[in-house]
Amino acid sequence: KVYMFPITHYTISGIIRDIHGNAIPGVKVSFTNAGISVYTNSDGFFRAKLYEGWEGKVCPQGMGYEYVPSFLPYAPLNQHYLNQDFTGIRFTIAGTVRTTDNQPLNDVQLTFSPLDKQTLTNDAGQYIQEIDYLWDGILRPQKAGYTFTPEFKEFDMLTSNYYDIDFIAQLATYTISGLIKDTSGLAIAGADVCFSDLDTCVISGTSGYYTAQVPYQWTGTVSATMMGYVIPSESHVYTSVHDNLSNQNFMATINTYVISGCITDASTGAPLNEVQLAGNDLQPVFSDDKGCYRIESVYGYTGQIYPQKQGYVFSPETIGIENLQQDYPNQDINGAKQTFILSGSILDGSNRPVSGISLYFSGAGSTITDVDGNYAYRVPYGWEGRLDVFKLNYQFNPSYLPISTVTSDQSEINFVATTSLTPNLYVEPDHHLVSHESGSELFTVQVSPMNITWEATTSDSWIQLSTAAGVLSVQYLENTSFDSRTANIQLTANNDSTLSRTLTITQNGKPKEVVPRPDWQVVASQYEFYQTLTAIVLDHQNMEKNNSDDILAAFSGDTCLGTASPIDTSYGKRYFLQIWSNTPGETINFRYYDSMDQQVYMQLIYPVTFQPDARLGSVVDPHVIMITQNTIQISLNANWNWFSLNATTDDMSFNNLFASLNGKGERIVIHTGFAEYLPSSNTWSGSVSQLSPLEMGMLRLKEAATLEIVAVP
Numbered sequence: 001k002v003y004m005f006p007i008t009h010y011t012i013s014g015i016i017r018d019i020h021g022n023a024i025p026g027v028k029v030s031f032t033n034a035g036i037s038v039y040t041n042s043d044g045f046f047r048a049k050l051y052e053g054w055e056g057k058v059c060p061q062g063m064g065y066e067y068v069p070s071f072l073p074y075a076p077l078n079q080h081y082l083n084q085d086f087t088g089i090r091f092t093i094a095g096t097v098r099t100t101d102n103q104p105l106n107d108v109q110l111t112f113s114p115l116d117k118q119t120l121t122n123d124a125g126q127y128i129q130e131i132d133y134l135w136d137g138i139l140r141p142q143k144a145g146y147t148f149t150p151e152f153k154e155f156d157m158l159t160s161n162y163y164d165i166d167f168i169a170q171l172a173t174y175t176i177s178g179l180i181k182d183t184s185g186l187a188i189a190g191a192d193v194c195f196s197d198l199d200t201c202v203i204s205g206t207s208g209y210y211t212a213q214v215p216y217q218w219t220g221t222v223s224a225t226m227m228g229y230v231i232p233s234e235s236h237v238y239t240s241v242h243d244n245l246s247n248q249n250f251m252a253t254i255n256t257y258v259i260s261g262c263i264t265d266a267s268t269g270a271p272l273n274e275v276q277l278a279g280n281d282l283q284p285v286f287s288d289d290k291g292c293y294r295i296e297s298v299y300g301y302t303g304q305i306y307p308q309k310q311g312y313v314f315s316p317e318t319i320g321i322e323n324l325q326q327d328y329p330n331q332d333i334n335g336a337k338q339t340f341i342l343s344g345s346i347l348d349g350s351n352r353p354v355s356g357i358s359l360y361f362s363g364a365g366s367t368i369t370d371v372d373g374n375y376a377y378r379v380p381y382g383w384e385g386r387l388d389v390f391k392l393n394y395q396f397n398p399s400y401l402p403i404s405t406v407t408s409d410q411s412e413i414n415f416v417a418t419t420s421l422t423p424n425l426y427v428e429p430d431h432h433l434v435s436h437e438s439g440s441e442l443f444t445v446q447v448s449p450m451n452i453t454w455e456a457t458t459s460d461s462w463i464q465l466s467t468a469a470g471v472l473s474v475q476y477l478e479n480t481s482f483d484s485r486t487a488n489i490q491l492t493a494n495n496d497s498t499l500s501r502t503l504t505i506t507q508n509g510k511p512k513e514v515v516p517r518p519d520w521q522v523v524a525s526q527y528e529f530y531q532t533l534t535a536i537v538l539d540h541q542n543m544e545k546n547n548s549d550d551i552l553a554a555f556s557g558d559t560c561l562g563t564a565s566p567i568d569t570s571y572g573k574r575y576f577l578q579i580w581s582n583t584p585g586e587t588i589n590f591r592y593y594d595s596m597d598q599q600v601y602m603q604l605i606y607p608v609t610f611q612p613d614a615r616l617g618s619v620v621d622p623h624v625i626m627i628t629q630n631t632i633q634i635s636l637n638a639n640w641n642w643f644s645l646n647a648t649t650d651d652m653s654f655n656n657l658f659a660s661l662n663g664k665g666e667r668i669v670i671h672t673g674f675a676e677y678l679p680s681s682n683t684w685s686g687s688v689s690q691l692s693p694l695e696m697g698m699l700r701l702k703e704a705a706t707l708e709i710v711a712v713p
Helices: none
Strands: 009-018 028-031 036-039 045-051 056-061 066-068 072-074 086-089 091-099 109-113 117-120 126-131 137-142 146-149 153-155 167-171 173-182 192-195 200-203 209-215 218-225 237-241 250-254 256-265 276-279 292-298 303-308 312-315 319-321 333-337 339-348 358-361 365-368 374-380 385-390 394-397 400-403 415-419 424-428 431-434 439-448 454-457 463-468 471-476 485-493 496-507 529-538 551-556 559-564 566-569 572-581 587-594 599-602 623-626 630-636 639-643 665-670 673-678 683-686 697-701 705-711
Touching (some): 028 045, 173 237, 192 209, 200 209, 209 218, 276 292, 358 424, 471 485, 471 496, 551 572, 630 639
Parallel strands (some): 431 496
Antiparallel strands (some): 028 036, 091 126, 173 209, 303 319, 358 365, 358 385, 439 471, 454 485, 463 471, 551 559, 566 572, 587 599, 665 673, 665 697
C-alpha cells in the first residue's frame, strides 16, 4: 500500500526599500538550503513558497546596496511569514571644491569611475553623490582651465559614508619656452623675456633657454629685450593658449656702431691714406683718399684700435673703446713721419777734419760739418735722393752720393775733401712744393770758384725766373685747376752741361670743397621703445644707393632717432636701421647722406608710423625707400666754392636755385659765362642765367651758408 501525505508549504514575503522609502527593484533574494532565489519586482516586493520544516536564511544582495538586516534566519518552518522587510543602504560621498585662494568653485564635474556617474558642484562649491555599496573606483574632478589637488581620490570596497572628500582647484598653466640666439647661432644669456598683461618677465639662461607659465586661455605677446640687441617679437603673439608651446625661439641681431675719424699729416695737415686701423677682433680697415676711416663694431666691444702705416708714428697711439654702446665720430689721428739720422765725416787728404762744408739732402734740407768735420742730419722715413757737398774752392770724393730708401739710421757716410779750383755747382733746395695761390720761392745757388757764371731756363709759362747774386727767384701764378702741376727749371754753369742741375717746383691744385659728413646721432638710452627697419635705398632711376659711407637716418622733425650705413649680406647690401621713440604712432621721416655726391637728401618716400617692437622689411624682402624730388642740402663756405648740382628741377634758373642763400651770394662763374647777384632786386643777372645738371661752376658767397634745393637726383 502506498500512503499519500500532502506536503505543507508556507510563504515568506516582504518589501525591500531604500532609506528614503523607495522600492528597490531587481534585488536578488536567496533562500539558503532551499536552492531557490527570487527578485524584487518594481514595487520592491518579493515572495517565495517553502516546504514545512525548512531551515535557512533569507539573504538580499546586489543592486549596489548594503541591506539591513543582512539576512533573516528561520528555524523549522511551520507558518507563513509576511512583512519580512529589508532596508537597502547606499553610501554618500560628498565634499567641497575651492580655489587656491579659498573661494568656492562651481560647475566642477566629479566623475565616479567605473560607474560613469557624474555630478556638479553648486555655487558653494559643494557636491554630494550616493554610491553603491562595496564600490571600487576613482573619483576625479574636472573643469576646463583648472588642475586639482589631489588629482583624484581612490576608493576600495566602499562600506561607509565620506563627507569630506575635498579638492583644491588651481588655474591651469601652460609652458611657453624657447631659445634666444644671435644670427650666428650663439646663445643669448640674460635677455629679458616679458609676457604682456601678466606682469611677468623671465631671463634667458646661459644656453639662451627661457621658460615661463601662462594661465589657461591667455592672450598676449611675448617680447624679448637685451641691451645692445634688436630682437623682433611680432611673430610671438598668442591667442587663447590651451597647450604647452615649445620652440618659441627668438633671433637677436646685435647692434653695430661706427667709430670714425680722419687721419692727417701732423706737419702739413694733408690727409693720410692707406693707414691701416686694426684692433682686437676687428676687421682691419684703411683710411681713404681723404684720410678718413670708418670702423663698424658690435655692441659691448672693448679693445684698442691701432693706426699703422710704415714710416709713421701716430698720436694718439691707440683709440681705446670700452663697452661700445654708441657711435664714436671725430676720432681724429695725427700721423708724423719717422725720421732717421744720416751721419758721417769729411776729412782732407791728411785726415784732418774740414769744417763748414755744406751738405744738401735733396728735398729734405741741409746741414754743415762741425769743427771736427762731422755731420748728422735727420731725414724722414723712406727718403731717397742725392747727397751733395759744397765748399768754395774744394772738390770732394765722391762728388755726391745717391742714397737709397732710408728705413734706419745710417753712419759712416764719409767724403774726402781736397782744395781745388775745379768748377762745382751747388743748389739748395732742388724742389719746392707750393700752394695753389700765386707767390714766389727762392733757390740758393753756390759756385766754386766764385768766377763761375750760371743761368736758369724753363719752358713752363706759369712761372717766371729772375736771378741775383747766389739766388734764383721763381714767381708763379695761381693754379685754378683741381690738379697739381710741376715746372722744371734747368740750371747750368759756364754753359757746361756737366755742371747742371734740374730743379722742380710743384704747385698744388685748387682744393675741392669738402662737405662734412652729417653728425647724426641718437642716444638710445633716452627712449623706451624701438622698431627695426631692414631696407634698401633707390634713386629716382631705381638704382640702389649703398656706398659704405652713405647714411640712412630716421627723424621726427629735426630729432634724429636712428642711423644706419649699408652692410653686406648674402642678398646684397642692406640698411639695418633701429628707430627709437617714446611716442607710438608718431610719423617717422627719413634723410639720406650720399657720400659720393656729398649731399643730404631729405623727406624721402615714404614716411612710416612708429610702432613699438614692429619690424619692417627683412634681408630677403627689404623695405624700399626711394629718393625722388627732395630737398638737397649742400654746405658752402664763405668766398669761392666749386659747385655742381647732381640733380634737376623744373626751374634751373639761378634765381630759383639760389633762393635759399638769402642774399649771401655774390657771383657764379661757369664755362659759358658768369652772373652776379643784385641785392636791390634780389635777382641774378649776367651773361648766363641758369645751370645745367652736372655742370661745374664756381660760386662765391659773402659768408658761409647752406644751399637747399628741391630737385630730383
